[in-house]
Each structure stands twice: as structure tokens, then as C-alpha cells.
Amino acid sequence: MEFESLYRQHVQAVFRFAMSITRRREIAEDLTSEAFLALHRELASIDPSQLPAWLLTVVRNRARDLWRHQLVEERYAVDKQPAAPPTAPPASSLEEWILESAGLKPVHRLCVMLRYVSGMTRAEIAAETGMSEMQVKGHLQYALSLLRKAHGVRQA
Amino acid sequence: MSQPRDDWDAEERDALDGLEGELAEIRRKHQDDPSLEMLRAADADALPPELQAQVARHLQGSAWSRAVVDGLRDSGADDRLDAASEDRLLQRITREARAASRTSSRLLWPSLAMGGVALAATILMAVMVSRSGRDTVVVPDSPLPPAAAIPAAPIKIAFNKPGIKLSPSALAWRGEASANPFVRDLTPAFDAYRADDYPKAVAEFDRQATVYPGSIEVLFYQGVSRMLAGDDAGAVAPLEAAARLGNAMFADDVSWYLAVAAQRSARPDARVRFEQLCRGKGAYAAAACAAADQLSASAAVPRQP
Numbered sequence: 001m002e003f004e005s006l007y008r009q010h011v012q013a014v015f016r017f018a019m020s021i022t023r024r025r026e027i028a029e030d031l032t033s034e035a036f037l038a039l040h041r042e043l044a045s046i047d048p049s050q051l052p053a054w055l056l057t058v059v060r061n062r063a064r065d066l067w068r069h070q071l072v073e074e075r076y077a078v079d080k081q082p083a084a085p086p087t088a089p090p091a092s093s094l095e096e097w098i099l100e101s102a103g104l105k106p107v108h109r110l111c112v113m114l115r116y117v118s119g120m121t122r123a124e125i126a127a128e129t130g131m132s133e134m135q136v137k138g139h140l141q142y143a144l145s146l147l148r149k150a151h152g153v154r155q156a
Numbered sequence: 157m158s159q160p161r162d163d164w165d166a167e168e169r170d171a172l173d174g175l176e177g178e179l180a181e182i183r184r185k186h187q188d189d190p191s192l193e194m195l196r197a198a199d200a201d202a203l204p205p206e207l208q209a210q211v212a213r214h215l216q217g218s219a220w221s222r223a224v225v226d227g228l229r230d231s232g233a234d235d236r237l238d239a240a241s242e243d244r245l246l247q248r249i250t251r252e253a254r255a256a257s258r259t260s261s262r263l264l265w266p267s268l269a270m271g272g273v274a275l276a277a278t279i280l281m282a283v284m285v286s287r288s289g290r291d292t293v294v295v296p297d298s299p300l301p302p303a304a305a306i307p308a309a310p311i312k313i314a315f316n317k318p319g320i321k322l323s324p325s326a327l328a329w330r331g332e333a334s335a336n337p338f339v340r341d342l343t344p345a346f347d348a349y350r351a352d353d354y355p356k357a358v359a360e361f362d363r364q365a366t367v368y369p370g371s372i373e374v375l376f377y378q379g380v381s382r383m384l385a386g387d388d389a390g391a392v393a394p395l396e397a398a399a400r401l402g403n404a405m406f407a408d409d410v411s412w413y414l415a416v417a418a419q420r421s422a423r424p425d426a427r428v429r430f431e432q433l434c435r436g437k438g439a440y441a442a443a444a445c446a447a448a449d450q451l452s453a454s455a456a457v458p459r460q461p
Contacts, residue, residue: 015237019235022196092181094182106227
């Protein structure tokens with residue numbers, strides 16, 4: 001099978017995977033491009049039945065390389081290690097509500113977290129999640145309507 | 157984690173009235189959590205191993221960060237390259253592949269000169285002439301030079317060796333890690349698995365399956381070890397048993413490897429399994445969509461929406 005056929009067959013899956021790793025479109029295109037360049041180099045020795053898993057592995061490894069580079073540049077390993085798991089119970093009844101309210105789907109929770117805790121705009125949330133701003137607004141409105149009810153009950 | 161911006165609308169201000177203090181407390185508590193970018197990469201196992209392990213440990217203990225990851229999976233992003241971008245990217249790859257080919261050709265010359273072996277020089281010169289000749293006939297932005305044909309092979313969906321992870325219940329031992337009986341009993345099996353000694357890993361996991369028949373780790377790695385040892389059909393039963401346990405931490409992995417084992421052992425339910433995974437939002441959704449497309453293409457039957 002020729003390279004272009006393989007490219008056409010797998011490029012969307014590879015790009016989708018790259019976007020799931022980084023929401024930056026230009027970086028996702030770079031990762032996709034590098035995966036297919038590697039395929040181009042190894043074309044004669046690659047069994048097509050190994051695709052697209054082989055391509056996704058290249059993307060994953062390139063993403064790790066980018067992180068390594070970033071870690072060195074930002075000295076992440078020293079200054080920005082992920083926090084140890086917080087063992088404390090929820091900080092407040094509001095945190096408990098965000099995490100456990102049965103009416104909220106995971107995407108509602110995420111919108112609430114990013115908007116009211118991380119302080120993002122709706123446009124930023126849309127960019128980070130792949131949703132439209134209207135979808136983000138809708139999810140927030142729904143979550144706030146539930147919060148109003150819950151907050152009212154707590155205050156009563 | 158940044159401070160909230162002063163851009164809330166009236167509805168938001170009304171709903172959050174009186175909750176500012178609690179929000180500030182939540183912000184303080186999670187200000188050092190891994191970034192969204194890091195959590196996203198960790199979810200795709202795309203961080204350097206040490207950082208991946210740190211984030212995994214954080215996730216085990218942080219319901220907040222787990223909720224962020226669940227939300228990202230649930231957001232349903234369907235990212236596609238449009239036709240123009242797809243073509244543009246192909247042209248870019250073609251150009252870069254051609255440039256790399258020319259560079260490697262040029263880099264051969266100095267080594268030839270230093271070699272000083274006339275015969276080798278003659279042979280390599282012939283190669284160079286042949287390569288540069290090919291370059292000269294390729295016009296910019298034209299389709300790729302004909303690629304080597306790849307022999308057709310029966311489709312077998314490929315898979316990667318999964319890393320070792322343990323469920324929280326397996327890690328709940330309060331004593332010394334080395335004295336944890338479950339971890340101790342599984343060590344020979346995992347050692348063999350790490351060393352790529354799959355026949356030994358299969359034997360060890362088979363033995364442990366009689367001791368821990370309800371362990372997700374034993375059943376999952378027993379199945380995967382059988383796949384890696386080339387026994388795809390034999391992997392199906394332990395992976396089905398693992399699926400029945402319904403362990404959330406392993407659910408995606410079990411579904412993917414079960415679908416792959418089913419496909420590679422020519423079971424008729426394989427395609428449906430890939431399609432189910434494809435419709436979900438798990439870590440293997442993209443690979444499952446691609447696998448389903450690949451199977452559909454090979455069968456010349458369109459995939460069910």
C-alpha cells in the first residue's frame with residue numbers, strides 16, 4: 001500500500017489522538033506530521049496491520065519528548081511537581097456538591113471547576129475542551145440552576 | 157490556578173452570591189494540583205514515565221483531579237482535520253521527507269571521501285547518483301515518489317504492551333510494601349512480564365488466578381500476557397472475566413484488549429466491541445474507531461453509526 005493511502009486512511013485517528021493529548025492545534029499537527037514522517041522512513045518494514053497503533057505510539061513518544069523538553073526548560077521537576085494527593089476531605093460543602101451532586105454530569109462539573117475555580121472565560125473553556133462557547137454556557141447555566149436549588153436548601 | 161476573573165454575568169453573580177469564601181477555599185486547596193494540560197497528557201499515558209507515575213499517584217488520592225479527567229473525557233471533542241488541512245499536512249510531510257532524504261544523501265559524501273576505498277566509493281557513488289537522480293525528477297508539492305509496496309497480510313489489529321498498574325484496593329496494604337502478601341505473590345509474574353518473558357508470565361498469572369480469582373490485576377495481565385505470548389484465543393476468557401469485575405480503573409484497558417484479542421482470534425463479536433469503544437470517550441476511543449474503520453474497510457461494509 002502506498003504512503004498516501006495509509007496517510008488518508010489513518011490521519012484523522014492520529015490527529016484526533018494528538019488533539020486529545022494537547023489541545024493546541026499546531027502542536028497536534030506537528031505530532032501528526034512527525035508520526036507520518038516516521039512512517040515514511042519505515043514504510044518498507046511496517047506491516048499495515050500494525051497501523052494505526054504504531055502511529056499512535058509515535059505520537060505518544062513525541063509528546064513525552066515535548067514534556068521532557070518542557071520539564072528541563074521550566075525546571076518542572078524541581079518547582080512544579082504535581083502536588084501530593086490531598087488526603088483532606090472536601091474543603092467545603094460547595095466542593096462536596098461539585099464532586100458529588102447526582103444531577104451533574106462529568107462535563108458539567110468540569111465547566112464549573114474551570115469557570116469558577118480556575119477562573120477561565122467561557123472561550124478559554126471552549127478551547128480547552130473542544131466544545132463551543134454556547135455548549136459551555138449551556139452546561140454552566142444548567143449547573144448553576146442546580147446549585148441555586150442546593151444552595152437554597154442549605155441556607156434554609 | 158489563577159484567580160477568577162471579574163467577568164461573571166448577573167446570573168452567575170446571583171447563583172454564587174454568598175459562596176465566594178468557599179470558592180476561595182477550594183482555590184487554595186487545589187492551587188498546586190497538576191495543570192489541565194498535564195492531566196490530559198497523563199490520561200493518554202503521554203508523560204515521561206516519572207512524571208506519569210507522579211500524576212497517577214496524585215490521581216489516586218484526588219477526587220477533584222479525577223473529576224477533571226472525567227470531564228475532559230466527557231466533553232466529547234470531535235477534532236478533525238478538514239480536507240484542506242489534511243492536504244496541506246500531507247504536502248508538508250512530503251516536503252520534509254524529501255528534504256530528509258536529500259540531507260542523508262549529502263551526508264554520505266564525506267564518509268565516502270574519508271573511506272578511501274575505491275570500490276566502495278564507486279558503489280556508493282552509483283547509489284548517490286541514483287538517489288539524486290530521483291530527487292531531480294520530483295517537482296515540489298507533487299505526490300510522493302512511489303513508496304515500496306507492502307505485502308498484503310490478514311488484518312490483525314495491533315496492540316501495545318500495557319504498563320503495570322495496581323488498583324487502589326491492591327495498594328491498600330498498610331504495612332511495608334514488601335510484606336503486602338498480594339504484591340509479594342504477584343512479584344514473580346510481574347517480573348517475568350517486565351522482562352518480556354511471556355511464557356513464564358502466563359504460567360505465573362495462571363497460578364495466581366487460582367489464588368486470587370477475583371483480582372482485576374491477575375485476570376487482566378493474565379489475558380495480556382497470553383496475547384503477548386501469541387495466544388490471542390486463550391486471552392479472551394481471562395479478559396472476559398476481568399470485564400465482569402467492572403473495575404473502573406481497568407475498564408478501558410480491559411475493553412480494548414478484549415476487543416483486540418477477540419479480533420485477532422477471529423471472533424465475530426470483535427467489530428461490535430471496537431464500535432462500542434469508539435462511541436465512548438475513553439482513552440482507546442480513537443484507536444478503536446480506527447480499528448473499526450480498518451475492519452469495515454477490509455470487509456467493504458460501512459461501519460454502523
